[in-house]
Amino acid sequence: MxxxxxxxxxxxxxxxxxxxxxxxxxxxxxxxxxxxxxxxxxxxxxxxxxxxxxxxxxxxxxxxxDVGGFETATDKREARKDMRKIGTNSEQFNELLDGGIETQCITELYGEFGAGKTQIAHHLAVNVQKPEEEGGMGKGAVYIDTEDTFIPERVEQMAEEAGMDVDEVLDNIHVARAFNSDHQMLLAEEAKQICQDNDIGLIIVDSLMAHFRSEYVGRGELAKRQQKLNKHMATLLRVANTHNTAVVVTNQVMDNPDQMFGDPTKAIGGNIVAHNCAVIIYLRKGKKDTRVARLEDSPYLPEGEAVYSIEDQGIIDG
CATH class of the missing domain: 1.10.150.20 (5' to 3' exonuclease, C-terminal subdomain)
Structure with missing residues (x-):
């Protein structure tokens, strides 16, 4: 069925x-x-x-x-044949992800300011509309904007560079500004209805933790925050599985004081976010005008890095 x-x-x-x-x-x-x-x-x-x-x-x-019970690994393999991927214009980035951002799961992009999280989100909202032979799905996108960073002119620029119909691309992106965490959770629920009424291949939450981080401050609020966050993530994951969509969340970072060596940067949100995201990608600034994407977690892909740049057409090899 x-x-x-x-x-x-x-x-x-x-x-x-x-x-x-x-x-x-x-x-x-x-x-x-x-x-x-x-x-x-x-x-x-x-x-x-x-x-x-x-x-x-x-x-x-x-x-x-026929869900909720045991199934054979063969059945699971057959179900994953419906999984699709959304590519970028960067061969390195695509190779890192074995083709691109996949459906049926949540992918987290986290990194410091200026690492390119929102740029990648815009790019994916355009690329998901490309035909499959060009690395897309031929479907629209839902964009939940929590920090007022969605810029339609940037989408227009990327679409023009790709030779796509600008008006059609813009019409196929359903955008909503979330003004607080409760509103953000409500928009995720409404995204389910949009997926039912439209051909949607991608849901973006940019950024996931901004409201939760500012509204629930201190250890006394942590349990309540994590409970609401878990419910929010469960909603997004259910949409990903129900409608075979890709879900991409961008996330902010904090310094880990326990880190003695290497990069102390880690994503906020704790285990609730990490356990609900099948794929976790850390973005950081590289040399000159490049950025580096590091695949930190995936159920089946090895860790690795890709160097990319951000140009008018979106994400390209660095």
Whole structure:
């Protein structure tokens, strides 16, 4: 069954006509979306559905979607055949990632100011719209902007350099400014509906931790921050798996005082962010006008580095 297939909700156990209507009103007509929800989350989201009924609905959705149980490694390999990658204009960068940024997972780009995080985000929002033979997916993008750094003129410049229809490229990027962490989490939820209504291949959150970092200060707020952050990451990961999209989050850095040797820079957000991101890339400034991308973590790719530069056309070899 296709991950984005709409199901007859009334076929699920515990779902009658009125309940199905409530689910559809909340944008929950997608089988995989329901199958990947927690019962408490579903009951809290949809009025009139208690936790017991929610458990029944989620269980039934899992059974219909055939998720949540054991599968063979062969089945897993077949599922990954649907995975796609979004390339850059840098052969080194693409080689580092074995083709580019992949779908079905979250990729974290972290680094200091000026390392090129937002530039790469803009570039990917353009490149995802290219045909597959040119390293794209032929799909649109969702861009959650938390620091007011999305510049449409930069997208226009990259699209022009690539010989693409500028107006079409801009129309295919759905942008929203997040004004606080709660709004950011709400926009991630709304991104699920955009993916259902449009052909989306990429979701960008630039940057992930800006609001969480400023709103939850001190150790006394850490537990609350991490709990909300975990929920936010779970939403993004669920969209990645449900709609076969790539999710890219940019992140800020801090100095690790325990680091005795080497670069003391590390990403903020702790284990919650690290454990939810399958691919982690550290960006830093290199010699002259170059930048360096270091692949720090991946389920199957070796660590390595790529040197790149940022020009009018976007990311190129350095």
């Amino acid at each position: 296709s991950q984005e297939q709409e199901v007859d909700l009334e076929d699920l156990k515990g779902v009658g006509g009125k309940t199905a209507e409530r689910l559809r009103d909340e944008g929950l007509a997608n089988l995989m979306e329901l199958a990947n929800m927690k019962a408490g989350e579903l009951s809290g989201k949809v009025d009139g559905i208690g936790e017991s009924a929610a458990e029944s609905i989620v269980k039934s959705a899992k059974e219909h979607a």
